[in-house]
Every structure is written in structure tokens, then in C-alpha cells.
Amino acid sequence: MATTPINDAAPVPVPPQQPSSTNKDNASTEASQPEQQPSQLTPTTTTTFTHALPAPFNTPSSSSTPAPTLITQGAEALLYRTTFLTASTPAALKFRPSKPYRHATLDARLTKQRVLAEARVLVKLASLRNDPTNEVNVPAVLALEWDVARKVKGGGGLGQRGGGGGGGKEGQVNGARGGAWLLMEWIEGASVKDLLRGFDGWVAGLKGRVEKTDGGDAVEDDAVVKRRKIQQQQEHEEENIKALLRRIGRAVGALHSQGGVIHGDLTTSNIMIRPLSSSSPSSSPPSTSSSSLPPDLTGAIYLIDFGLATQSMQDEDRAVDLYVLERAFGSTHPRQEDWFDAEVLQSTDGYRGSFKGAGVVLKRLEEVRLRGRKRSMVG
Ligand SMILES: Nc1ncnc2c1ncn2[C@@H]1O[C@H](COP(=O)(O)OP(=O)(O)OP(=O)(O)O)[C@@H](O)[C@H]1O
Numbered sequence: 001m002a003t004t005p006i007n008d009a010a011p012v013p014v015p016p017q018q019p020s021s022t023n024k025d026n027a028s029t030e031a032s033q034p035e036q037q038p039s040q041l042t043p044t045t046t047t048t049f050t051h052a053l054p055a056p057f058n059t060p061s062s063s064s065t066p067a068p069t070l071i072t073q074g075a076e077a078l079l080y081r082t083t084f085l086t087a088s089t090p091a092a093l094k095f096r097p098s099k100p101y102r103h104a105t106l107d108a109r110l111t112k113q114r115v116l117a118e119a120r121v122l123v124k125l126a127s128l129r130n131d132p133t134n135e136v137n138v139p140a141v142l143a144l145e146w147d148v149a150r151k152v153k154g155g156g157g158l159g160q161r162g163g164g165g166g167g168g169k170e171g172q173v174n175g176a177r178g179g180a181w182l183l184m185e186w187i188e189g190a191s192v193k194d195l196l197r198g199f200d201g202w203v204a205g206l207k208g209r210v211e212k213t214d215g216g217d218a219v220e221d222d223a224v225v226k227r228r229k230i231q232q233q234q235e236h237e238e239e240n241i242k243a244l245l246r247r248i249g250r251a252v253g254a255l256h257s258q259g260g261v262i263h264g265d266l267t268t269s270n271i272m273i274r275p276l277s278s279s280s281p282s283s284s285p286p287s288t289s290s291s292s293l294p295p296d297l298t299g300a301i302y303l304i305d306f307g308l309a310t311q312s313m314q315d316e317d318r319a320v321d322l323y324v325l326e327r328a329f330g331s332t333h334p335r336q337e338d339w340f341d342a343e344v345l346q347s348t349d350g351y352r353g354s355f356k357g358a359g360v361v362l363k364r365l366e367e368v369r370l371r372g373r374k375r376s377m378v379g
């Protein structure tokens with residue numbers, strides 16, 4: 001695997017995969033952190049930096065190495081589009097700056113845990129690529145650094161393992177106080193969240209067209225024909241959305257069974273569709289918001305954002321993973337909420353049909369839902 005972050009940077013080794021129990025421990029530590037807010041991203045497209053980037057990403061831009069572009073800023077991480085090795089190879093840089101309000105040692109430990117957990121799971125899932133039955137796609141890991149501050153404390157080079165208290169106060173690397181970063185393959189595509197919202201916009205546009213046909217046609221029959229055509233088009237697109245939902249159910253099933261991985265933060269923002277034609281890095285992402293064209297749903301499903309992932313084969317963990325997705329889906333896509341259970345979960349082309357033990361997990365999900373309901377009643 002290539003390990004150099006960008007053109008002139010020093011190599012960074014990707015750590016070997018750890019035994020399956022380690023991430024679990026990390027997760028329980030992290031679960032108790034009050035500031036954890038999975039996936040509360042406000043997608044923006046801007047080129048303004050809100051945090052100083054660490055080396056080697058803070059070098060002045062030139063024609064061969066353009067400055068990284070900020071894509072989104074979440075509660076925990078900033079996501080930049082940059083390049084890897086050549087200016088025409090896009091890469092995603094996920095930078096987790098240290099949090100000044102958190103105790104430095106705890107902050108360094110949590111940041112390291114997150115970035116390592118994410119990288120290990122990505123490397124593990126990428127190794128399934130050679131399995132012809134594999135249905136889980138994830139971005140490849142290109143490089144990572146889990147202790148940005150270490151370099152200014154004289155603690156050794158980029159290849160050295162980070163020490164426990166690495167995110168200390170003394171560490172300012174050209175303005176970046178500390179933190180960690182992960183450089184990944186760039187997935188040229190759109191999130192399922194944006195695609196479904198694009199679909200809502202497209203349906204709203206159709207409704208407008210139906211209203212226009214009312215009274216606009218001199219011959220009543222023409223208006224009826226037009227309305228029927230629009231109706232058919234909408235039904236056709238709804239079937240495409242349902243097919244996508246079944247594929248998502250299958251992908252999550254494969255993650256659980258083939259990967260042995262629990263995502264920990266399954267939302268429609270963390271599922272991307274990479275158009276089949278986008279193998280070339282310069283191709284443009286699928287349309288999501290035009291109301292004249294339905295969103296393009298063809299493409300490979302990619303799961304991203306494994307910062308809260310754990311390795312487990314437990315039915316309970318799998319059921320909770322599904323519950324997180326179900327709740328996120330319901331609140332983000334109320335119009336498609338009713339399709340979730342039938343398509344994502346219960347369809348034999350969805351989660352239920354994706355592996356042998358899926359039925360047991362779905363049974364367990366019923367208990368998890370009951371617990372969730374009780375908890376929300378108690379407050
Ligand atoms: N490999 C990638 N290629 C293209 N875009 C990506 C990639 N990884 C992430 N993104 C984009 O950046 C957004 C934020 O990334 P991600 O979900 O990993 O971060 P986050 O939600 O801020 O992280 P966390 O919840 O761990 O703090 C994604 O929703 C997606 O739009």
C-alpha cells in the first residue's frame with residue numbers, strides 16, 4: 001500500500017489490524033463522552049479554512065499541489081478534498097483537531113482511538129475486496145497520523161507510534177494544536193441523504209407540473225393523459241428508490257456478516273453512492289437536487305465514517321446498529337419512512353436475505369425498539 005500523503009511528504013505506515021476485541025473497548029470508553037454527536041454535519045461547500053491544517057497539508061498551494069478544500073465540518077472532524085501523490089488523484093482528508101476544552105491526555109487518547117478504529121476497520125473491510133461475494137465497499141486508506149502534536153515535542157518521526165499524552169498543550173504545528181488525520185480514497189458521489197432529498201425535490205417539481213396541467217389544456221383528455229404519465233414516472237422512480245433501500249439493507253448485512261463490523265453511526269449521510277461511470281477522478285458527482293431530473297441512483301454503495309465502529313458478531317450489537325439507522329432514517333426522510341422496514345430490513349433482497357442469521361437480528365431489533373420506546377417515555 002502506498003503511504004505518502006501528498007507529493008513531498010514523508011511516508012506514514014498504516015498500522016496493522018489489531019485483534020477483534022480492541023475496538024470494542026474503545027467504543028465503551030467513547031460512549032461515555034458527553035460531547036459525542038454523531039453525524040450532525042451541516043454540508044457546505046467552501047474553500048475557507050476554519051482550522052489550521054497540520055503538516056504536510058499546510059504547505060502553500062501551488063499549481064502542482066493545490067490547497068485542500070474544506071467540504072464539511074462535523075462535530076468531530078473536518079473533511080477536506082485534497083490530492084494524493086499526483087495532482088489528478090483526489091483524496092479525502094479527515095482531520096480531527098484536538099479539542100481545547102477537553103483534558104489534553106484524554107483528548108489525545110480519544111482522538112487516537114477514533115482515527116485508529118476508523119483506519120483499522122477500513123483496512124479490514126478493504127481486504128474483503130478480493131472475495132467475489134463481497135458487497136461492502138469502503139474508501140481505501142492511504143495514510144494516517146494520530147498524533148499531530150508529537151512532531152513538535154521531538155518525539156520522533158511520522159512512522160513512530162504515538163505516545164499516550166500526545167495532544168499536549170505545548171504542541172502547535174504551524175497553527176494546528178494537535179489532533180489526528182486520516183487520508184482516504186476520494187469517493188466521487190453523493191450521500192444517500194442528498195439523493196433522497198433530491199428525490200423529494202424532484203417529486204415536488206412533478207406535483208407542480210400536475211397542477212399546471214389542471215385547466216391548462218383545452219381538451220380535458222390531454223390533461224388526464226399528462227397526469228397519468230407523470231404519475232407513472234413518479235411510481236417508476238419510487239420503485240428505484242425502494243430498490244436502492246434494499247441494496248442498502250444488503251450492504252449493511254454484508255458489513256455485519258462478511259465484515260464482522262458494527263458501524264456505530266449508520267445514517268444516510270454515511271452511505272454514499274458512487275456512480276458507475278465515476279472511476280475517472282475528474283467525473284462529476286450524480287445530480288441530487290435538480291427538480292427536472294430524478295436523482296441518479298445507479299452506482300456502487302460505499303459506507304463511510306467508521307470513527308465509532310467496533311468489531312462484533314453479537315446479535316444485540318447488530319440490532320442496535322440497525323436501530324440507529326432506522327431512527328436516523330425516520331427523522332431525516334419522513335416521506336420515505338414507511339418504506340424503511342419493508343425494503344431495508346424485511347425484504348429478502350435487503351437485510352433479511354443478506355445472511356443466515358439476519359432473522360435472529362431482526363427479532364432482536366424488536367426488543368431494542370421496545371427498550372428505545374420505554375426509554376423515551378421515561379424521558
Ligand atoms: N472518502 C470520501 N470521499 C468523498 N467524500 C467523503 C469521503 N469521506 C467523507 N466524505 C464526505 O464528508 C462528509 C463527512 O465525512 P464523515 O462522515 O467521515 O465525517 P464526520 O461525520 O464529521 O465524522 P465523525 O462523525 O466521525 O465526526 C461525508 O458525509 C461525505 O459527504
Ligand SMILES: [Mg+2]
Nearest residue numbers: 039269270305
Ligand atoms: Mg458522517
